[in-house]
Structures are given as structure tokens and as C-alpha cells.
Amino acid sequence: MNRTRREFLAGTAGAMALPLLSGSVFAQSEGTLRIGALNPVTGAGGPYGEGMQKMILAAAEAVNAAGGAAGQKIEIFAEDTQTDPQAAVLAAKKLIEVNEVRALLGTWSSGISLAVVPLTNDAGIMLMNTSGAPALSVPPANEKGLSYRFQATNDRFGRAFAEIAEKEGFKRPATMAFNNASGIGNTEGFKKAWEAKGGEIVSSVVYEPKQTSYRSELMQILAAQPDVIVMGSYVGDTTIILREWYQTGQPAKWIIPGWAANSDLVAALGPDVVEGIISVDSVSNEEAEAYAEYDKAYQAAMGKPGSDNVYAAMTWDMMTVLALAVEAAGTTDMAKVNEKMHEVANPDGTKVSSFAEGKNALKTGSINYEGASSVPDFDEHGDVTPDFAASFVEDGKINRRYIVKI
Amino acid sequence: MLSYLLAIVIITLIYLLLSFGLSLQYGSVGLINFGHVGFFAIGAYTSALLALSGVPLLASFCAAAIAAGLAAWPIGLISLRLRDDYFAIVTLGFSETVRIIIVSEKWLTNGVQGVPGIPRLFSSLPVGFEAQLATAALLLLVCAAAAFTIWRIINSPFGRVIQAIRDNEDALKALGKDPARFKIQVLMLSAALAGIAGAFYAHYITFIIPEQFVPLVTFYVWMAIIIGGVGRISGAIVGTVLLMTFLEGSRFMRDFIPGVSEVEMASLRIGVIGLLLVLFTLYRPQGLMGDYTKR
Numbered sequence: 001m002n003r004t005r006r007e008f009l010a011g012t013a014g015a016m017a018l019p020l021l022s023g024s025v026f027a028q029s030e031g032t033l034r035i036g037a038l039n040p041v042t043g044a045g046g047p048y049g050e051g052m053q054k055m056i057l058a059a060a061e062a063v064n065a066a067g068g069a070a071g072q073k074i075e076i077f078a079e080d081t082q083t084d085p086q087a088a089v090l091a092a093k094k095l096i097e098v099n100e101v102r103a104l105l106g107t108w109s110s111g112i113s114l115a116v117v118p119l120t121n122d123a124g125i126m127l128m129n130t131s132g133a134p135a136l137s138v139p140p141a142n143e144k145g146l147s148y149r150f151q152a153t154n155d156r157f158g159r160a161f162a163e164i165a166e167k168e169g170f171k172r173p174a175t176m177a178f179n180n181a182s183g184i185g186n187t188e189g190f191k192k193a194w195e196a197k198g199g200e201i202v203s204s205v206v207y208e209p210k211q212t213s214y215r216s217e218l219m220q221i222l223a224a225q226p227d228v229i230v231m232g233s234y235v236g237d238t239t240i241i242l243r244e245w246y247q248t249g250q251p252a253k254w255i256i257p258g259w260a261a262n263s264d265l266v267a268a269l270g271p272d273v274v275e276g277i278i279s280v281d282s283v284s285n286e287e288a289e290a291y292a293e294y295d296k297a298y299q300a301a302m303g304k305p306g307s308d309n310v311y312a313a314m315t316w317d318m319m320t321v322l323a324l325a326v327e328a329a330g331t332t333d334m335a336k337v338n339e340k341m342h343e344v345a346n347p348d349g350t351k352v353s354s355f356a357e358g359k360n361a362l363k364t365g366s367i368n369y370e371g372a373s374s375v376p377d378f379d380e381h382g383d384v385t386p387d388f389a390a391s392f393v394e395d396g397k398i399n400r401r402y403i404v405k406i
Numbered sequence: 407m408l409s410y411l412l413a414i415v416i417i418t419l420i421y422l423l424l425s426f427g428l429s430l431q432y433g434s435v436g437l438i439n440f441g442h443v444g445f446f447a448i449g450a451y452t453s454a455l456l457a458l459s460g461v462p463l464l465a466s467f468c469a470a471a472i473a474a475g476l477a478a479w480p481i482g483l484i485s486l487r488l489r490d491d492y493f494a495i496v497t498l499g500f501s502e503t504v505r506i507i508i509v510s511e512k513w514l515t516n517g518v519q520g521v522p523g524i525p526r527l528f529s530s531l532p533v534g535f536e537a538q539l540a541t542a543a544l545l546l547l548v549c550a551a552a553a554f555t556i557w558r559i560i561n562s563p564f565g566r567v568i569q570a571i572r573d574n575e576d577a578l579k580a581l582g583k584d585p586a587r588f589k590i591q592v593l594m595l596s597a598a599l600a601g602i603a604g605a606f607y608a609h610y611i612t613f614i615i616p617e618q619f620v621p622l623v624t625f626y627v628w629m630a631i632i633i634g635g636v637g638r639i640s641g642a643i644v645g646t647v648l649l650m651t652f653l654e655g656s657r658f659m660r661d662f663i664p665g666v667s668e669v670e671m672a673s674l675r676i677g678v679i680g681l682l683l684v685l686f687t688l689y690r691p692q693g694l695m696g697d698y699t700k701r
Binding site for chain 2: 042080084086097111114118133140141179208
């Protein structure tokens with residue numbers, strides 16, 4: 001027993017010493033601008049987190065290759081949120097307190113961003129997120145104007161759904177939502193926009209996650225004879241719902257957000273089931289030069305096309321916009337950098353698509369960064385309004401038909 | 407740096423309150439409770455919602471303890487008819503029911519959007535280090551009081567009765583004691599502790615959402631008391647501190663072990679804990695601080 005205790009004490013002492021050690025390691029890298037990458041590497045956001053993190057690293061490399069921002073090299077410290085608010089809060093604390101990062105980039109789900117934003121506000125640093133919840137736009141979450149959102153709000157998604165439903169001539173929409181902030185945000189946004197157009201929703205249901213069957217919810221919806229079903233869902237539940245719907249044989253069209261109606265869904269169900277589904281996503285700015293650069297970096301890091309991960313394009317833009325703002329401010333004082341965020345991203349100014357280009361253009365005048373994920377133009381809440389694309393599944397392929405501007 | 411360490415201390419102490427309760431239930435009465443997080447959630451939401459409607463924090467903390475304690479009463483009644491695994495199933499169901507109620511009752515809990523902007527403890531102190539230090543000190547005080555209470559209970563006649571319940575319920579009945587009352591009391595006491603832990607959690611993180619109250623929290627607490635040693639205060643302390651040090655410490659390990667990506671680290675973390683659990687149940691079922699005089 002004595003030995004066990006001694007071993008245990010030694011182990012604890014070792015663990016306690018770790019942070020001290022790390023302090024000395026970090027001390028060697030003075031004179032750099034430290035940025036935290038706080039991404040959902042594991043948990044529900046797992047499919048996206050790794051790409052998001054790697055694109056922050058890749059964009060930082062591009063900045064460093066161009067000589068750094070305001071004369072400083074960028075150094076990235078990465079942590080996993082585990083898509084869990086408590087783990088995210090501790091990870092954010094670690095990044096802010098131990099690594100002394102000057103901004104946090106790439107929080108994913110709304111619950112995480114809402115939990116982390118009080119910490120970044122206290123520290124007076126920026127938080128850039130890819131979450132949809134409207135609460136992030138306004139105080140208390142964004143009381144200091146330090147929070148930036150690179151994803152469309154759920155509300156904007158809902159508006160895009162309504163535009164597409166109207167354009168396609170649907171008359172009797174029904175909605176199905178996954179019971180979380182994002183799922184309900186989508187269908188509520190649709191409802192608001194659709195009713196503003198004078199339409200009516202014939203039926204709506206909110207379902208619980210992680211069920212093996214959604215037959216009863218589906219039957220409730222199909223009983224109202226909708227001509228289109230608008231979803232706020234994820235891949236796993238959408239797969240089950242569509243399979244069960246196909247078995248009923250009742251005709252209906254589907255409007256599904258792009259993160260659920262993707263190539264995984266088509267592969268899981270086969271082309272027959274998914275034929276004619278409308279997949280709606282915010283459009284990565286695919287014609288832009290910035291997108292080509294991002295795509296190249298994503299291919300190199302992940303071995304997949306950049307269109308696979310719309311959030312990775314957002315984190316690429318976060319790093320680039322931040323570096324441009326630092327360059328424009330000429331200092332790493334984050335209060336001053338924050339004032340430049342709108343200036344380097346919003347119109348009026350030379351359009352630029354990379355940090356190197358922007359750095360040059362800044363010498364002669366103001367710039368307007370046109371990014372890979374969107375043309376990030378922040379409104380007064382730090383939100384962007386990307387364009388949306390309606391894609392149709394045809395013969396197992398997701399083909400984009402048209403772009404919707406809201 | 408200090409502020410981060412304090413954050414870990416605070417989270418550890420919150421988990422310690424949960425461990426105390428669970429350790430008392432399992433170690434003394436032999437109740438296998440897989441739904442501890444339910445009481446945690448009730449405490450967190452009760453205190454958060456009351457505080458947001460203007461109730462002073464002291465009152466909201468008391469309300470959290472009372473609400474969680476009362477919620478344990480019906481569970482206690484069920485425990486009279488169910489033992490061991492069956493009780494575990496019911497409690498697991500209970501905690502999920504609590505979570506689903508929180509998700510569904512949007513008018514009260516704001517559903518899946520969560521409750522933002524919960525007031526902090528010691529908001530008059532400057533945010534950051536001082537307020538955190540005060541919170542940690544208060545938590546330490548509460549933990550010490552809880553530990554002392556549990557120690558007194560275990561070493562009182564009441565404590566000997568509840569240990570007898572664990573060892574041989576029928577013999578106890580034959581002696582004319584009513585095990586039911588004792589079980590319910592133990593359950594309500596540890597639920598109240600979990601409620602206080604929940605209140606601390608809500609006012610520390612300042613944002614609560616149903617996703618935070620998943621069964622994983624219960625199982626973290628179980629891991630802690632299995633590693634530390636069931637039924638002992640020292641076991642709960644050692645287990646919780648070890649588990650939290652490991653979970654947080656693994657963040658730093660990655661800075662030193664090259665070639666381990668964040669994805670691999672996450673899997674490694676869970677893997678190591680799993681392996682530890684297996685090894686402990688095989689070779690040290692009493693845990694690190696367990697009672698080696700028995701068995």
C-alpha cells in the first residue's frame with residue numbers, strides 16, 4: 001500500500017509539473033501572434049473539426065509565408081471542444097490563460113459558442129464561430145462586438161428555404177426538425193419567412209435525436225398530405241427518415257440543409273430514394289480565387305475536395321480576415337484590430353482574395369476581402385450573409401441548379 | 407495560467423460533490439445509481455432560472471438543493487421494490503426523463519437553446535482571478551462540510567444501519583429496522599449534494615443547455631469513485647482529482663508527444679480510462695483508497 005501511495009504521489013507531482021514545463025516551452029516563442037483553434041475534433045462535429053483545424057493551420061502558414069501580419073508570425077494553438085460545452089470552456093480557458101492566444105477561431109455548434117463567448121468577452125479577444133443560433137448576434141453574447149459569425153444564421157437558412165419553396169411552386173409545406181437549436185432554428189426561420197409570404201404550414205413536428213425509427217413522426221407529417229417537407233436535420237436521422245418515407249410510397253418532395261443532404265446520404269440510401277431531393281447550402285464562394293487556394297490546401301491536407309467541408313472554408317477565411325485586420329491595424333492590440341475587421345472585409349476597397357495580395361494592397365489603400373466561404377461582409381452584429389444554392393439530386397449526383405440571394 | 411488552474415480546481419470540486427453523493431449511495435446503502443446527472447441538472451436549472459428572475463444567489467442555491475432532494479424522494483420509493491441492476495435501469499431512465507423534460511418545456515427552460523447569461527457568483531469582485539478564487543474557496547468550504555457530514559453519518563448509528571442495508575437487508579429487517587426510510591434519506595441527501603453541485607456549475611459556466619447533462623457525466627463520476635475506492639471519502643477525493651487531472655492533463659501531453667493528432671488524443675484519452683477501469687476491477691476492486699482489511 002505504501003508503494004502504491006508513493007507511486008501515486010509521484011504521478012500527481014509529475015502531472016502538476018506539466019503546466020510549469022509547458023510554460024517554459026511556450027516562452028521560447030515570443031514575438032509571435034498566438035491564435036487559438038478551438039474546433040470540434042471529436043463528438044457530433046467530428047466529421048468537420050479536423051478539416052477546420054487544418055485549414056486554420058494552412059491559412060496561418062500562408063500568412064507566415066507572406067512575411068506575417070504586422071511583422072509578426074502567426075502561431076496556432078489547437079484544442080478539441082469535443083462538441084461538449086464543458087470541455088470547450090476548459091479548452092478555451094487553457095488557450096486564453098496558458099497559451100495566451102489573442103483570438104479563438106472556429107467554434108462549431110451554437111451551444112459551444114454561447115458557452116465560450118463570455119470567456120472571450122472577459123479576456124477582450126475575438127471569437128469567430130460557425131454557429132447558427134440568433135442569440136449569438138446580440139447582447140449579452142455579443143455585447144462587446146467581439147464575436148464574428150462566418151456561417152449563415154439559422155434564420156437566414158430558413159429564409160432561403162422559403163425562397164426556394166416559393167420558386168419551386170410548392171403550396172403545402174410541412175416541417176420536420178431535429179430537436180436542437182440548429183434544427184429548430186431552421187424550420188422556425190422557414191415558418192416565419194413562409195408565413196410572411198402569406199403561406200401556410202400544413203404540419204410540423206420536432207423529433208428527438210438518436211431514435212432507430214421516426215415512423216410515427218413521419219406518419220403524422222404525411223397524414224397532412226404535404227407537397228414538400230422542409231427539414232432541419234443531420235445526416236443520420238435524415239437517412240432513417242428518408243428510408244422509411246420511401247417505404248410508404250407516398251409522393252413528396254424534400255428540402256434539406258446541405259450538411260444533411262450530402263454525398264454520404266446519397267451513398268447510404270442509393271440514387272432511387274434520394275432522386276429529386278433539394279439540398280440547400282450556403283455557397284462557398286466557389287468561383288473566387290480564394291476558393292481555389294483553399295481547395296488546394298484542403299486537398300493537400302485532407303485528400304478530399306474542399307467542397308466536402310463548408311466549415312473548413314469558413315475557418316480558412318477567419319484566419320485570413322484576422323491576419324488582414326492585424327496588418328491593417330499595424331499592431332497586435334486586439335482592440336485596434338477589432339476596429340479594422342469590418343474595414344478589411346466589407347465593400348469599398350480593392351478586392352483581394354489572399355493575405356499576400358491584401359498585404360500589398362493595404363500599402364496603397366483600403367481592401368475588401370472576398371473569401372473562400374463567402375464574400376464575408378459583416379453586418380452590425382458581425383454576421384455574414386452568404387448566398388445559398390439549391391441543388392437537386394439527379395441520378396445519384398447532387399447538381400446545383402441555381403443560386404438564391406436573400 | 408493561475409486562472410486556468412483555478413478553473414480546473416473548480417470543475418474538480420464540482421465533480422467531487424457528485425462523487426461524494428454517489429459514493430455514499432453505493433458504498434453505504436449499495437444503491438447503483440446511474441442517473442446522478444439528473445439531480446445535477448435539476449440543481450443547475452433551478453438555481454439558474456431563479457437567479458435570472460431576481461432571487462438572491464444564496465436562496466437559489468438552497469432551492470437547488472431542496473428541489474434535487476425532493477426529486478429523489480419518488481426515486482427512493484421505487485428503490486424499495488428494485489435492487490441492483492433494476493434500480494440502475496430506473497435511475498438511468500430518470501436522468502434521461504429529466505433531460506427530455508428540460509428539452510421539451512421551452513416556456514421554462516428555453517429548450518435546446520439553453521439558458522444564457524446566468525449571473526456569476528461574487529459578481530462584485532473583478533471578473534477573472536479574484537471572483538474565481540472566491541468561488542473555489544466557497545466550493546472548497548462546501549466540499550469540506552459535505553465530507554464532514556458524510557464522515558459523521560458513516561460513523562453514527564445511522565451509518566451502521568445503512569451499511570447493514572448494503573450487507574444484508576433481510577437480516578436488518580429481522581432486527582426490526584425499516585431499510586426503506588434509510589435508503590430514501592441517503593438518496594435525498596446525495597441528490598441535494600448533486601443539486602448544489604449543479605447550482606455551482608450553472609453559475610460558473612454561466613450557460614446551460616440540456617446537452618451538458620448527458621449520462622456521460624454520471625459515468626465520469628462512477629469512473630472516479632471506482633478508481634479511488636468506493637464508500638470512502640478519501641476514495642472519492644483521490645478518484646475525482648486523478649480523473650480530472652488526467653482529462654485536463656492530456657491536453658498538455660499532446661504538446662510534448664509529437665505525432666499524436668487531436669483526433670488520436672481524444673480516442674487515446676477514452677482508451678486509457680477504459681483500460682484503467684478494467685485493470686482496477688480486475689486487480690484492485692477496492693480502488694486506490696479502498697478498505698484493504700476486508701476481502
